[in-house]
Amino acid sequence: MNQKIDELQRIASGLLDIHNAGKVHKDFHSGNHILCNIGPYISDLGMCQPANNEKQSVKQEGIYGVLPDMAPEVLRVSIYKSI
Numbered sequence: 001m002n003q004k005i006d007e008l009q010r011i012a013s014g015l016l017d018i019h020n021a022g023k024v025h026k027d028f029h030s031g032n033h034i035l036c037n038i039g040p041y042i043s044d045l046g047m048c049q050p051a052n053n054e055k056q057s058v059k060q061e062g063i064y065g066v067l068p069d070m071a072p073e074v075l076r077v078s079i080y081k082s083i
Contacts, residue, residue, distance in 0.1 A: 007035065007039065007040050010039050010040050011033055011040050011042065014033075014040070014041070014042045015028065015042065018042070018045075018048065019051065022050055022051050022052075023048050023049065023050060023051060024048065024049060024050075024051045025042070025045065025047070025048055026047040026048060026049060027044060027047045028042070031044075032044040
């Protein structure tokens, strides 16, 4: 149990690093992180973009990803904004 919590904390830390860099992953789901001997890695950064990219709304670029794993704001056709 502690190992799973540690892995989740590392994944959350990786996402925080991406967000602190002013980016949004835009396609994060269970298939986009890799578990290896030294810990988890976040993968598939091909859709990663600036968090406040107002030039590209969801309507302009389309919706991509795995439907069950999509964030509600994507399905509501909202612009990504950092807090």
